[in-house]
Amino acid sequence: MNRKEIVLRHNPLLTKAEPLSPLSIGNGEFGFSVDVTGLQTFYDDYETPLGTQSNWGWHYTGGRGVYSEKDIAYQTFDTYGRPVAYPMKPEDKAEAYHWLRQNPHRLQLGRIAFRLLHRDGTEVRLNELRDIRQELNLWTGIIHSEFTVDGVPVAVRTSCHAEHGAIGVSVASPLISENRLQIFIRFPAPDMTHTSWSKSVFPDWENDDRHRTEIITESSSSVVLQRTMDDDGYRVRWDWNGSATLERTGVHDFTLRGLQGSDRLECTVSFAPHEPSAVTVHDTEQSSRGKWSAFWESGGAADFSASTDTRAFELERRVVLSQYLTAIHSGGSLPPQETGLMYNSWFGKFHLEMHWWHAAHFPLWGRAEFLKKSMDWYIATLPLAKELAASQGYEGARWPKMVGFDGVQSPSPVAPGLIWQQPHPMTLAELVYLAEPSRQTLERYAPIVFDSADFMVSYAHWNEERGSFDLGPPLIPAQECHHIYEGMNPPYELEYWKYGLEIALRWADRLNIRSNPEWSKVAGTMARPPQLDGVYLAHERCPDTFAAKNRDHPSMLGALGMLPGTLVDKEVMRNTLKKVKKEWIWESAWGWDFPMCAMTAARLGERETAVEFLLMEATKNTYLPNGHNYQRPGLTVYLPGNGGLLIAAAMMACGWNGGQDRDCPGFPREGWSVRWEGLHPLL
DSSP, X not given: OOHHHHHHTTOOEXXXXXXXXXXXXXXXXXEEEEXXXXXXXXXXXXXXXXXXXXXXXXXXXXXXXXXXXXXXXXXXXXXXXXXXXXXXXXXXXXXXXXXXXXXXXXXXXXXXXXXXXXXXXXBOOGXXXXXXXXXXXXXXXXXXXEEEETTEEEEEEEEXXXXXXXXXXXXXXXXXXXXXXXXXXXXXXXXXXXXXXXXXXXXXXXXXXXXXXXXXXXXXXXXEEEEEETTEEXXXXXXXXXXXXXXXXXXXXXXXXXXXXXXXXXXXXXXXXXXXXXXXXXXXXXXXXHHHHHXXXXXXEEEOTTOOSTTHHHHHHHHHHHHHHHHHHSSSSSOOOTTTTTSOSGGGOEEGGGHHHHHTHHHHTTOXXXXXXXXXXXXXXXXXXXXXXXXXXXXXXXXXXXXXXXXXXXXXXXXXXXXXXXXXXXXXXXXXXHHSXXXXXXXXXXXXXXXXXXXXXXXXXXETTTTEEEOOSSOBOSSTTSOTTTOOOOHHHHHHHHHHHHHHHHHHHHTTOOOOHHHHHHHHTBOOOXXXXXXXXXXXXXXXXTSSOOXXXXXXXXXXXXXOOTXXXXXXXXXXXXXXXXXXXXXXXXXXXXXXXXXXXXXXXXXXXXXXXXXXXXXGGEEOTTSOEEOBTTBOOOHHHHHHHHHHHHHHHHOBTTOOOOSOXXXXXXXXXXXXXXXXXXX
């Protein structure tokens, strides 16, 4: 397969400003997004915030430890005769409740931008740019931007170093010698204090007294800055070629100007928690070229070009761009936030129930090393997960839903009641093992797998009358529009509980050690998924899935699709799939729901339906010119949709464990010809 040809035919190419669709570069630990100028010049004109973020840059407003979980009110729910407390009450002790939701939050590290001037000295506006042409070369990871100001051309290359949080900028324009093109850096205030994350998407450019920017060292061609905010901080190094001068232009602003007679300006800006590396633009560009060519030449690939179905090119575009975006935004050392390293959503924290959607595709596409980076976070925070389980009277380790890098559960009216994130680290560990089947892999992740399983059997409740184990209440299904005191035996969670425990049993057998006998007992006697009139319900106490509750996630379908569905009656699931397709309120769904439905259709042999779901015309299944999965105003980036698309595409191309067909079992025979290599089947 000509991989380079496949990739390059989907280079994002913009000939006008796309305020919803900024391009981004990064390396998994650091990300930088740009407007049509190649920097963050027209910040206020973009609906999608232009971000500079990292996995190491976090902040606590007012300092660390202002509040702890002991300072908030808990809500107790009867759990089969035993009260269990959850941090779900925002009304009481509200200040502590909201501080813990907001902190720690991910930092916007700084804005790097052009200051473009007309001949009369007034600033150029976005709508005054002409001859715009911007292309992201996916094979090199370098953005090439061209435009004119008052007829004068500007050419920009923007790159990100593969190993450091460093941005390389190379500019060529006669505007430089006229002092009409300058580069500036500005640093925002760090606090995030609004009770709604969506009101805090854009950083605070006021409140200069809430942070400090100090010059540590400077020379004729570089400066090192110390950024300080409460107990947190980081450093920034700015290096430039000799034909420029730097001036401090504000409390938190610095401007670089080219010297008279120079029509070129090159610089690098490096961000780091301690000492930033000194790298050149040449180093940065070479590093980027090496990283991305190696990325595309390794792992899996798929070619849709021989298909006659008119939808094939668009699906291939989404597949290629999603590989690029998830490598940047979901392939680092932390489970990613849902907007990756673009901008903050839910205060910059990550949602562990989404980690599967962000990262399960990496092993399927032959890139398990990307998933392994974030799996280490589970190892580091395992003691906290065990503390959470013990605080509620359970054994093992309970994984929270919404957390920051510190692993501490965030209070929320919904998050603490979810359980479907619990088996995720087990299935992700299994995917790593299938990619790298060694004793070393088993020993590394066994504590995660076994402690997760111990919680699961402790959480399940034996129903003497039925002779089976129930889940909940209290429980909020993956379809979050149900009340915690109602949720009981949702189909997806039942199947996932069984499957997760079976993973633990396999791991004990592989390690030749004795398993917890409860794992087998609970896995073998889980309650059957509830159904009514030949259709699976959202949960046992939901009388009609499709009456008032045909919104949010149709998560009952996940029991067969994401999972093998050993508890599932396929004909009942087929009926459920058809009813969901016909009656669901798709404007209320989320980006990963569409690939989830496609996976269910694929396992049922409904090939055309699988493609229809994957490419359904719906707002939240929109993929912008930059490849990002749009959801709604304020949430214009949604990486779980991109990751889910890649999971479904791999599964539809090469199948799943237990399936016999490895020749595109999820694609119709007519109109589709998908060549692939290096893919691996889904669990």
